[in-house]
Amino acid sequence: MTKPNRRTVMKYAAFFRNLNLGRPNCPNRAQLEAAFISAGADTATSFLTNGTVVFVAGSNARAAKILSLARQTLQAECGLTEPAYIRSVDYLAELVALDPFAVVDREQVYECCVSFLHADSSITPASLPLESKRRDLEIFRCTSSEALSVSKKIGNSPGSPNAFLEKLLGLPATTRSWNTVLRLVRKHG
Secondary structure, X not given: OOOOXXXXXXXXXXXXXXXXXXXXXXXOHXXXXXXXXXXXXOOEEEEOOOOEEEEEEXXXXXXXXXXXXXXXXXXXXXXXXXXXXXXXXXXXHHHHHOOOOOOOOHHHOOEEEEEEEOOOOOOOHHHOOEEOOOOOXXXXXXXXXXXXXXXXXXXXXXXXXXXXXXXXXXXXXXXXXXXXXXHHHHHHO
């Protein structure tokens, strides 16, 4: 008796830069999800309104292809030209398990954040921590593809990890609250 051919299924999260559902040059929820389905994702679910999509694909290469095709569709339909970065939900769960913000006194910061970096970005651990001139942002840890930071509110606005990193690296990035990643892993992990 032969075993049925089971297709490998993995969940991925796509994190778009500057995408807020329904704003100019941005899709609505239905358009965002449909772009991933038409690109070949088995399922696609928008997570929150900040340009995060969880989708199912059979491999890392297939997930990258789906993202590329979905971005082409979104550009044609909405004018969206922003980059997006994908991570497997399993990888995100491993990052969460490291508990990188355990050392942070949450009462002393405005927000704990993770920034998803362009593939050509490079921050050496020896250069950490990095701090903004206003001292409202500190990048305290990096992986090969993410920067972990804390922002503080000085005056009316908190430090912006995305603006700081894009200026420092000269490449696009996208940032999410650490709580967004925790919630995503809880729901989809």
